[in-house]
Amino acid sequence: MIDCVENRLLTSRRGLLLGGASFAAWAYLPKFARAADGRDPRLIVVILRGALDGLSTVAPVGDPDYAGLHGSIALASDGAHPAIMLDSFFALHPAMPEFARMYRDKHAAVIHAVATPYRDRSHFDGQDVLESGYAGPGRVQSGWLNRALEALPRGERVSSGLAVGPTTPLVLRGNAPTVGWAPVALPQADDDTAMRLVDLYRHRDPALAMALSQGLQLDKVASGDDMKPKGGNQVAQMRQVARGAAKLMAADDGPRIAALAFDGWDTHANEGGPVGRLAFLLGGLDGALAEFESGLGERWRDTVVVVATEFGRTARINGTDGTDHGTATVALLAGGAVKGGRVISDWPGLKLANLYEARDLKPTTDLRSVIKGVLQGQFGLSDRVLAETVFPDSASARPMKGLVA
Amino acid sequence: MARDSQAALVALNRFGFGARGGASGDLINAASDPRGFVKAELSRPNGVLLEAPGLQSTPQLGQAVFAYQDQVKQAREAAAKAGAPTEAPPPQAPSDQKPGLRRNLSLNAAATEIAGQMAEAKPTDSKPADTMAKPDTMQPNMAAPPAAKPAPQPLNVIQKTFRTEALARLQRATLVECGFTERLVVFWSNHFCISASKGELARIWAGAFEREAIRPHVLGRFADMLKAVEQHPAMLFFLDNQQSLGPDSRAGQNRKRGLNENLAREIMELHTLGVGGGYTQEDVTSLARIITGWTFAGRQGGLGTPGSFAFNVNAHQPGPQVLLGRTYEPTGLAQGEAALADIARHPSTANFIATKLVRHLVADDPPQALVARLRDVFAKTDGDLKAMATALVDSDEAWKAPLTKMRSPYDFVVASGRLLARVPEDPGGYLNNLNLLGQPLWSPAGPNGFPDTTAAWAAPEGMKLRLDIAAQMGARLGNNIDPLDLLEFAAADAASIETRRTIERAESRQQALALLLMSPEMQRR
Numbered sequence: 057m058i059d060c061v062e063n064r065l066l067t068s069r070r071g072l073l074l075g076g077a078s079f080a081a082w083a084y085l086p087k088f089a090r091a092a093d094g095r096d097p098r099l100i101v102v103i104l105r106g107a108l109d110g111l112s113t114v115a116p117v118g119d120p121d122y123a124g125l126h127g128s129i130a131l132a133s134d135g136a137h138p139a140i141m142l143d144s145f146f147a148l149h150p151a152m153p154e155f156a157r158m159y160r161d162k163h164a165a166v167i168h169a170v171a172t173p174y175r176d177r178s179h180f181d182g183q184d185v186l187e188s189g190y191a192g193p194g195r196v197q198s199g200w201l202n203r204a205l206e207a208l209p210r211g212e213r214v215s216s217g218l219a220v221g222p223t224t225p226l227v228l229r230g231n232a233p234t235v236g237w238a239p240v241a242l243p244q245a246d247d248d249t250a251m252r253l254v255d256l257y258r259h260r261d262p263a264l265a266m267a268l269s270q271g272l273q274l275d276k277v278a279s280g281d282d283m284k285p286k287g288g289n290q291v292a293q294m295r296q297v298a299r300g301a302a303k304l305m306a307a308d309d310g311p312r313i314a315a316l317a318f319d320g321w322d323t324h325a326n327e328g329g330p331v332g333r334l335a336f337l338l339g340g341l342d343g344a345l346a347e348f349e350s351g352l353g354e355r356w357r358d359t360v361v362v363v364a365t366e367f368g369r370t371a372r373i374n375g376t377d378g379t380d381h382g383t384a385t386v387a388l389l390a391g392g393a394v395k396g397g398r399v400i401s402d403w404p405g406l407k408l409a410n411l412y413e414a415r416d417l418k419p420t421t422d423l424r425s426v427i428k429g430v431l432q433g434q435f436g437l438s439d440r441v442l443a444e445t446v447f448p449d450s451a452s453a454r455p456m457k458g459l460v461a
Numbered sequence: 462m463a464r465d466s467q468a469a470l471v472a473l474n475r476f477g478f479g480a481r482g483g484a485s486g487d488l489i490n491a492a493s494d495p496r497g498f499v500k501a502e503l504s505r506p507n508g509v510l511l512e513a514p515g516l517q518s519t520p521q522l523g524q525a526v527f528a529y530q531d532q533v534k535q536a537r538e539a540a541a542k543a544g545a546p547t548e549a550p551p552p553q554a555p556s557d558q559k560p561g562l563r564r565n566l567s568l569n570a571a572a573t574e575i576a577g578q579m580a581e582a583k584p585t586d587s588k589p590a591d592t593m594a595k596p597d598t599m600q601p602n603m604a605a606p607p608a609a610k611p612a613p614q615p616l617n618v619i620q621k622t623f624r625t626e627a628l629a630r631l632q633r634a635t636l637v638e639c640g641f642t643e644r645l646v647v648f649w650s651n652h653f654c655i656s657a658s659k660g661e662l663a664r665i666w667a668g669a670f671e672r673e674a675i676r677p678h679v680l681g682r683f684a685d686m687l688k689a690v691e692q693h694p695a696m697l698f699f700l701d702n703q704q705s706l707g708p709d710s711r712a713g714q715n716r717k718r719g720l721n722e723n724l725a726r727e728i729m730e731l732h733t734l735g736v737g738g739g740y741t742q743e744d745v746t747s748l749a750r751i752i753t754g755w756t757f758a759g760r761q762g763g764l765g766t767p768g769s770f771a772f773n774v775n776a777h778q779p780g781p782q783v784l785l786g787r788t789y790e791p792t793g794l795a796q797g798e799a800a801l802a803d804i805a806r807h808p809s810t811a812n813f814i815a816t817k818l819v820r821h822l823v824a825d826d827p828p829q830a831l832v833a834r835l836r837d838v839f840a841k842t843d844g845d846l847k848a849m850a851t852a853l854v855d856s857d858e859a860w861k862a863p864l865t866k867m868r869s870p871y872d873f874v875v876a877s878g879r880l881l882a883r884v885p886e887d888p889g890g891y892l893n894n895l896n897l898l899g900q901p902l903w904s905p906a907g908p909n910g911f912p913d914t915t916a917a918w919a920a921p922e923g924m925k926l927r928l929d930i931a932a933q934m935g936a937r938l939g940n941n942i943d944p945l946d947l948l949e950f951a952a953a954d955a956a957s958i959e960t961r962r963t964i965e966r967a968e969s970r971q972q973a974l975a976l977l978l979m980s981p982e983m984q985r986r
Binding site: 106181255271375 | 932976
């Protein structure tokens with residue numbers, strides 16, 4: 057019966073794509089998008105699910121304790137695959153040459169020893185805190201990015217949607233309407249059937265009416281040929297999703313604010329050093345950033361990409377050449393609007409006494425300060441809205457100044 | 462008893478997998494005695510087991526993977542000798558799609574060349590080339606027009622097994638009377654999930670894991686299910702415990718490797734106590750030490766039958782361990798079993814399990830009185846899951862709460878198949894649709910399983926895809942059925958006037974079927 061999908065190949069590939077990545081966007085343009093100053097800011101939030109090892113992404117090679125703690129997977133500034141020195145202390149993973157180039161051009165920055173207010177080590181609660189913007193885990197059904205959208209003046213509706221896969225990431229879930237798009241190979245229901253169903257839902261099930269109506273509006277721009285997923289592997293998928301997002305967001309009537317999530321960063325075993333599993337994933341992330349840059353074209357100038365993860369990993373490698381759940385990690389910023397070329401960090405040091413609970417990099421910067429700084433720089437949101445609505449009860453985490461050029 | 466169609470919807474959709482079409486009489490039976498209809502399955506615990514020709518045990522399947530991997534290795538070596546192009550990046554890090562394709566294609570070509578030599582060496586498979594294709598990477602590039610598509614690659618033993626297991630599960634779900642116990646199987650399988658995407662062993666073991674560790678205990682004791690799950694090779698592989706070595710164990714000392722706390726953390730966070738259930742980082746590390754040595758025997762069989770659970774004393778951390786305030790003496794395997802038994806009856810576990818069950822069967826925001834009652838049942842019966850299920854059916858809340866939960870994609874495809882009275886013969890369409898809708902079978906993105914809330918499944922893109930799938934089903938099957946008959950089977954007089962009118966006024970039977978499958982009566986439970 058349900059073996060009705062004619063083209064198994066296309067749909068199963070799409071299933072793969074959605075398994076590794078998802079994204080969603082706000083359904084409206086910010087009203088000031090075409091204001092007189094010509095600035096048309098764009099924001100892309102990339103969530104890395106599974107907890108990124110910040111000490112392997114931007115390695116503190118100048119810290120005398122780093123090499124010992126990270127052991128067999130530690131990066132070094134020499135050897136066959138040298139890490140890329142960002143300054144005299146921090147070195148970038150060699151799998152990220154594109155980010156390194158952006159950094160040199162002062163369009164990328166690193167914030168190190170950063171963490172959300174969450175201090176336990178559950179992925180799922182950690183992601184809840186990261187995405188909901190609340191100080192602790194809870195069953196909140198809205199994300200900080202969605203609440204930020206509610207504070208923005210709403211302009212026209214975007215005519216091309218992008219997103220999501222069948223589910224919207226929590227960071228963008230909430231009252232502000234979002235749109236979705238996914239590269240579909242399935243033959244679509246005809247408009248008449250769709251309209252009859254929307255009509256039925258309007259009478260019987262308004263929530264489904266709203267969801268389906270939004271789902272139906274999408275597409276067009278994104279459905280060009282090169283948007284079809286090609287990748288059979290995760291790296292190709294990351295690039296693919298980024299390319300699709302960039303194409304939609306580059307359009308004059310395309311979305312300005314989007315979120316996407318990449319899975320797979322939970323490197324408990326055989327994490328690898330300059331090459332290996334994490335290197336492979338970081339290469340995918342690097343490729344995705346490059347896709348954003350090239351796909352957004354002129355618009356890259358006004359863009360900020362925020363890359364964040366729920367928490368970091370243990371400073372010392374575990375017994376299986378990997379790292380277990382930890383605390384502080386890195387956040388990355390990239391984009392023409394970033395005041396970059398800097399590693400921003402109040403470095404806590406890696407001496408045993410300086411580690412959080414004697415095992416993790418100690419957080420010295422609140423991730424909310426970073427995100428607030430970006431939201432303020434890009435969209436002019438006030439301290440008060442940021443501290444009360446977007447990140448409730450976060451007045452102590454002041455917006456970081458000067459992140460956006 | 463008077464017929465109560467509204468209660469029948471609760472029995473069939475909330476507890477079961479939806480009414481079967483045809484001559485089943487499900488709706489009428491459920492309407493006459495809703496609670497009895499649901500409870501009937503609870504008195505047949507053996508009915509939960511799944512045995513079918515072709516379904517193999519975990520050790521047998523593990524050995525099949527080992528043999529398959531050996532063959533791939535031999536093929537690669539043979540290809541290298543023959544001077545065929547060999548690009549072999551490390552298995553976890555294919556650098557790009559194209560080299561990946563080339564590698565596998567050449568591998569396959571080499572395999573086909575030497576297939577004749579291997580035909581007799583293969584234990585489980587009669588068609589020589591079948592085991593050589595690699596999942597997912599063998600398909601031609603999308604850019605190629607469909608007309609130019611080469612003949613599909615034969616499936617390897619891992620893919621074949623996965624499909625056989627999937628088909629057995631789908632057939633059971635389609636044929637079973639109410640579907641309450643099948644729903645419980647799916648619930649527990651998701652609670653204790655593994656993901657087939659972890660690797661070849663996880664993929665071939667996904668179905669066996671459910672058959673061996675979940676099904677026998679769905680109407681049994683939670684502690685027994687917990688032990689069966691945490692000692693199952695699929696779980697040990699999925700959460701890396703086979704790599705975890707006691708730092709002071711002989712193997713840990715020799716190999717200079719040590720703990721991996723992945724499984725220990727998820728046992729407490731996801732399987733039993735729940736986050737905030739009263740454990741600390743110290744407890745996680747302690748449990749990780751306690752279960753060092755829990756592994757499965759490898760291809761050499763040094764620890765036992767290849768592919769079976771094994772306790773490797775050489776990898777086990779020596780000495781007593783303190784967990785949740787209690788000291789566990791060094792009794793080898795029994796140390797971990799004692800720890801699991803205690804965790805299984807911890808009050809936080811009772812609360813966590815009760816909450817999840819009520820969320821699944823009643824409402825996203827679980828009524829606290831019912832949670833409390835189930836928690837008590839769990840405590841008083843020492844985790845008797847049949848008693849828990851019975852208490853749910855006996856509760857008023859489950860019958861009074863409005864049917865607002867969204868059917869998950871798996872619920873949706875199974876309920877559609879049941880209503881259309883079509884017994885699946887090929888799992889392919891189901892598996893594709895589940896991929897499309899974001900619930901790939903036995904493959905959640907993380908160890909917390911698929912979400913169980915309406916918000917997760919009623920997203921815009923998901924709804925649109927459901928409609929596309931329903932429209933395809935309508936186009937294909939609508940010709941031969943009367944949608945109004947189906948509406949009688951599905952909801953009878955519990956159907957809303959609007960739904961009935963929408964179906965009556967549809968411009969074609971095809972359209973009517975699509976609209977019926979998408980109606981609130983079919984989407985909500």
